[in-house]
Amino acid sequence: MNAAWRSFADELQRWRDGGRTAEFWWRDDDAARPAPTLERLCALSARMAVPLALAVVPVGADRALLRGLGGAVTLIQHGADHRNRAGAREKKTEFPASESPQAAAIRLSTARVALAEWAGARFVPVLAPPWNRLPDALVPALAAAGFRGLSRYGARASAAAAPGVVQVNTHVDVIAWRAGRGFIGEEAALGAAVRHLAAKREGRADAAEPTGWLSHHAVHDEAAWNFLERLFETARAAPGLRWRGAHELFHVP
Numbered sequence: 271m272n273a274a275w276r277s278f279a280d281e282l283q284r285w286r287d288g289g290r291t292a293e294f295w296w297r298d299d300d301a302a303r304p305a306p307t308l309e310r311l312c313a314l315s316a317r318m319a320v321p322l323a324l325a326v327v328p329v330g331a332d333r334a335l336l337r338g339l340g341g342a343v344t345l346i347q348h349g350a351d352h353r354n355r356a357g358a359r360e361k362k363t364e365f366p367a368s369e370s371p372q373a374a375a376i377r378l379s380t381a382r383v384a385l386a387e388w389a390g391a392r393f394v395p396v397l398a399p400p401w402n403r404l405p406d407a408l409v410p411a412l413a414a415a416g417f418r419g420l421s422r423y424g425a426r427a428s429a430a431a432a433p434g435v436v437q438v439n440t441h442v443d444v445i446a447w448r449a450g451r452g453f454i455g456e457e458a459a460l461g462a463a464v465r466h467l468a469a470k471r472e473g474r475a476d477a478a479e480p481t482g483w484l485s486h487h488a489v490h491d492e493a494a495w496n497f498l499e500r501l502f503e504t505a506r507a508a509p510g511l512r513w514r515g516a517h518e519l520f521h522v523p
């Protein structure tokens with residue numbers, strides 16, 4: 271076992287020593303159509319019995335992606351059309367500051383209704399905004415747009431993003447977006463997990479927020495696939511650790 275896995279195992283041991291259950295969840299972004307990588311993702315979820323929250327881009331999605339998802343896969347909503355509307359000085363975003371919250375909320379709500387219709391009981395009305403970016407001004411409009419949850423990146427400031435909107439973020443992005451779009455490496459991925467777990471354990475972050483693993487099946491290299499597999503195997507063998515699914519996390523029956 272190398273130093274990164276050792277420090278991850280040590281952190282999990284600290285949770286056990288404190289009589290606490292470390293909770294994880296798994297979100298994967300950018301599903302839009304059937305693909306061998308999506309099949310591989312869902313097969314991994316099924317084989318490892320790890321619930322998967324699959325963030326689907328609703329506008330233009332091919333409904334055939336529903337086929338063969340497996341029992342542990344829930345769909346959440348990844349924006350409306352995932353189009354980059356960023357202004358000149360903004361980072362990539364579907365929801366630029368120049369767009370009125372009302373217009374953005376209508377686009378999101380229309381896409382939600384359509385996705386809910388074809389995805390049926392697999393769908394949980396949770397918004398995972400593209401690039402994890404959503405203007406603060408849009409957050410209060412989410413409940414009226416039909417969303418029960420919001421998922422971005424980084425330790426949450428509060429359990430509710432707005433009244434009626436549960437917030438559960440991701441904390442470990444396994445892709446190196448600015449360095450070749452391959453696996454970010456064990457040290458970086460496990461380091462991020464250990465930092466979030468330690469912050470929760472030491473009261474510097476909300477201990478009730480499960481640590482979220484974020485993947486992007488379309489760009490995984492073999493190292494990313496191997497990492498996820500090893501993570502799930504490690505987690506399965508570790509007592510006092512629990513994976514949670516989106517229905518339960520976002521309090522949707």
Ligand SMILES: [Zn+2]
Pocket residue numbers: 299300348352400401
């Ligand atoms: Zn995306």
